[in-house]
Amino acid sequence: MKKIIFVLLLLAVASFSFAQQAIDIGLAMPETHVARWVKDGNALKAEAEKRGYKAAVQWANADQSLQNQQIQGFLNQGAKALVIGNINDGVRSVVSAAKKDKVIVLAYDRLIQNTKDYDYFITFNNKKVGTIQGQSIVDALKLNAATPDKPKYITLFAGSITDDNANFFFDGAIEVLNPYIDKGVLKVVGPYPKSSKDKATFARITTENWFANIAKARMEGLLINDAQNITLDAVLAPNDPIARGIIEACKADAKYRGKLPVVTGQDAEFLSVMSIKNGEQYMTIFKDTSKLAEAAIILVDQLLKGVKPANIKVPGAVIASGELAAIGDTGQKKVTVFLLDVTAITKDNVAVPADAGFFSASEAAQIKAAPKR
Numbered sequence: 001m002k003k004i005i006f007v008l009l010l011l012a013v014a015s016f017s018f019a020q021q022a023i024d025i026g027l028a029m030p031e032t033h034v035a036r037w038v039k040d041g042n043a044l045k046a047e048a049e050k051r052g053y054k055a056a057v058q059w060a061n062a063d064q065s066l067q068n069q070q071i072q073g074f075l076n077q078g079a080k081a082l083v084i085g086n087i088n089d090g091v092r093s094v095v096s097a098a099k100k101d102k103v104i105v106l107a108y109d110r111l112i113q114n115t116k117d118y119d120y121f122i123t124f125n126n127k128k129v130g131t132i133q134g135q136s137i138v139d140a141l142k143l144n145a146a147t148p149d150k151p152k153y154i155t156l157f158a159g160s161i162t163d164d165n166a167n168f169f170f171d172g173a174i175e176v177l178n179p180y181i182d183k184g185v186l187k188v189v190g191p192y193p194k195s196s197k198d199k200a201t202f203a204r205i206t207t208e209n210w211f212a213n214i215a216k217a218r219m220e221g222l223l224i225n226d227a228q229n230i231t232l233d234a235v236l237a238p239n240d241p242i243a244r245g246i247i248e249a250c251k252a253d254a255k256y257r258g259k260l261p262v263v264t265g266q267d268a269e270f271l272s273v274m275s276i277k278n279g280e281q282y283m284t285i286f287k288d289t290s291k292l293a294e295a296a297i298i299l300v301d302q303l304l305k306g307v308k309p310a311n312i313k314v315p316g317a318v319i320a321s322g323e324l325a326a327i328g329d330t331g332q333k334k335v336t337v338f339l340l341d342v343t344a345i346t347k348d349n350v351a352v353p354a355d356a357g358f359f360s361a362s363e364a365a366q367i368k369a370a371p372k373r
Helices: 002-019 035-050 064-076 089-100 126-140 164-183 199-205 212-224 240-251 270-277 289-304 322-328 361-368
Strands: 025-029 055-059 081-084 104-108 120-124 152-156 186-188 234-236 284-286 336-340 343-345
Touching (some): 025 035, 035 289, 064 081, 064 089, 081 289, 104 289, 120 289, 126 164, 126 234, 126 284, 126 322, 152 164, 164 186, 164 199, 212 240, 234 240, 240 270, 270 361, 289 336
Parallel strands (some): 025 081, 120 336, 152 234
Antiparallel strands (some): 284 343
């Protein structure tokens, strides 16, 4: 019995020592229910280790309190830099603690709002994400040839109200769609914010923490209420899990069993790319997160080595300027923003993410396989 207790004590000490192992870079990711964040965390760790850094990654299950504990753990382990994909602005307290410890903080694909305690943000051109989504609806519905006597019908969804990216996605899309709504050739079913600045109406179309089940439930409610006597031609969906939830709701409605509405998406998740290939989801946005992860670590590497801001170069990224500089406005300062480009994926170019190595070999093979007859 004593021997067993001794072994258990040794294991406990080893486990504690491992948990407290010194690191150079802490990688804080928001969640695992959106598949891309799992890929991002693993890619960031691999890129850091490739450059000789000790790195640790944690996912926070969409719980900001948990993420704060994880980040504090990184600081306790001596991290010199943090890469944070935050959940909401409750992360400010640990960002402030990092600044006091002179630890570099890089906001990763989500702006950390309402703070002045960090200087850099790396993301994709998220306004362009929305612009492409909106334009894909215009093209698919042939809105340039539509007339007010035969309008098309759309309903609107947005991402999490705590994620500033949701504003950029929506505004990019709605700025494309507003002129057609004004002409009467496109009619909105359900709440219609003309921009995310209409906070009360915008809140009604947002999706808490990007949870697909919440979007699905809202869609089910729309189908038996506002859209009960209307056949929707399109749904503006901000990302792939939400798009799939919306499609599931539509497939349960007899009106859509023969023809689904045009549904947008984002992140090029495997299930959604297969859905596009099979003629269900209309499109998605490919954001090559492996390139984003590589760019983020290249940036962190230069910052850790003391490269002056004016001399920092991140291949494949441009510094946001003009109206895009607003992407870095935290509400207390404008941080420097590095932007990567994005690509629209439809049935016509469904193999692009697979060709870029975005999927596993088996997933890529399924995407590239000839359609079943």
